[in-house]
Amino acid sequence: MTRNLLKNLLLGLATVLLILGSSGLALASGGDDVLFKKAVDGLTVELSFGPEHAKTGNNPLIVKLHNAKGEPVSNSQVRVTASMPMAATRPASTSSHSTTDMGSKADPLKMDLKAGREAGEYEGVVDFSNEGEWLVKVSFANAGQQKEVDFTVDVDAVQSGPNWVILGGFVGVIGAVVVAAGVMKRKSAESQKSAETL
């Protein structure tokens, strides 16, 4: 009976781990990318930061270029400049006892994008230092002409608060280990006792 109980416990533990693992995968897998889209001289420029809204810290940055026929525009040199007007800066914290500010609000971020996986796709990584409104300029050359499109992007603060799934996972695993060990200990004590009786 105890053996069956132990088996059930181990099965339960495996199920918990499986559920946690799959929920983690579900959290990791994204849906459709959040897009910013604008047209300039018959060209469509799409800007996205992966499956999530732009947030403070490193974000994947993807630009897609299409012509009027919807065909991808490849082999273009795409440059992105991101800057934050000082007025748009939202203080992330009310206290300010640190003497340093690691953010570089005044310096615009500049980067040249590399060709992405698909035709007409260009990618890079942007590191937003602060939450608030950022002005993201995408510039590129097409048919010998320089084009530029401005996007206003609202950057959210990273939500690094408690993730209850992860916390619950740890609590579940720790609890399961303690229960399994307790059952094994009891079983071992019982078999020792019965051996002594015999």
Next chain:
Amino acid sequence: MSNPQEDGSRATAPSPDGNLLHNKYIGGFIKSNWFPGILQWPTAMVFVVIVYQLLLGPTKAHDNLGTALTWVLWWPLIPLIFLVLGRFWCAICPFGTLSDLVQKFAGNNHPAPKFLRKYGIWIIDAAFIMVTWSDHVFGIVESPWGSGVLLLMITTGVVISGAFWERRTWCRYLCFLGGISGNYSRTGMLALRGTPDKCAKCTVAACYKGNDKVPGCPMFEFPKTMDTNASCNLCGNCVKTCPNDSPRLTLRVPTQELWFIRKPKIEEAFLAVVIMGIVFVQNITMLTVWKSILSSLEGVTGTSSYSVNFTITFAIAILIPITLLAVTALAASRLNGDSLRLNFAKFGYAIIALDVAAHMAHNLFHLLAEGKSVFYTAIALFGQEVHGASPAILDNATIQGLQYILVALGAIGSLYTAYRIAVNNYGDDKGRIAFVPYAVLIFVLAGVNIWLFMLPMAMRM
């Protein structure tokens, strides 16, 4: 003639044989039932506050008491504790307390697996490298949540270990901090040993097995044959269980243990030199020029991925001292006749003194330049916000001066240790010659440290 232990006036003075356990207060405290519990439980309570703060408190490191207590107060102080009290921290460490607790109620007390006993230090080496790498790539120190998750991962490991394996298997064979504390404690000023005459006649081995009131050594040590403090956490169990009053607690010159390593182990020497590399990484990535270095590296690698560029920096920084020690060992092997491997293993221990000093010097910046943040974040819990005040305890110039002094002291300790190892192994004349390459290495490592401390550094909070 009165017994010194019964004579109150003499019992408080140092014992003639140097045994601190014969001091009325020290011996009495360690032998009492309150020890080490009276220190374990308050530490465990502070740990609970830290974990709560990290996981559920303010999301910015700047405002989080858990971050301040862990990375601004505890982490900088821990090498000093190892230097003064040896591995005593491990006796009161909340993870150790948790392991004991789980063991008491659900422990199966299986022997520690063979592979852990054989490869434990390599696992610790790998874990220490992984944790440091993860800190930089995932931002563990800068993120309260990240720090909290790290503590939860360790907690899970401790619970599994305590639930299935006997004694403190985690602390002895798996804890990455235990690996550092083992190495650093060799420089420590306290030594616990058995009295050979008494131990020779002993047949009960209560120090290892325990008795009906007190368990045996939690760290799998046998004081009768113990010749190192690397695994002794000064928990006092052997002091309480020994029927012959054999254990002796004595003061010694810092680094003394390193002069007489009987069986040098390559994995311990490797950890010593890896720690030097990790101190380099910690310093480099906190320098204000780090961003420029990173940009240059991005140009070379052709990717802006921080993980890739940091991993390259990390590998180089760790490989530099390993390569330097290997090259020095190769040069020294021509002079002393021992193999490269044996030279590496023997003289790697000499680096430990500089490790401790460089580690302390690096963290001295956090302790003294950000130390008041512990107070500010603590009073913030009670609604008292502090605005615009500096978290610094001392100014940067003074801290820099102290850092140079520490590195100089560490270099002296390492030089003297290398000298003693050389002379003890090869005799006076040959030893002096064998010492020269290691002296050059220690000067180079100390010089790099001093240079790194001369550059402006960024803060943690």
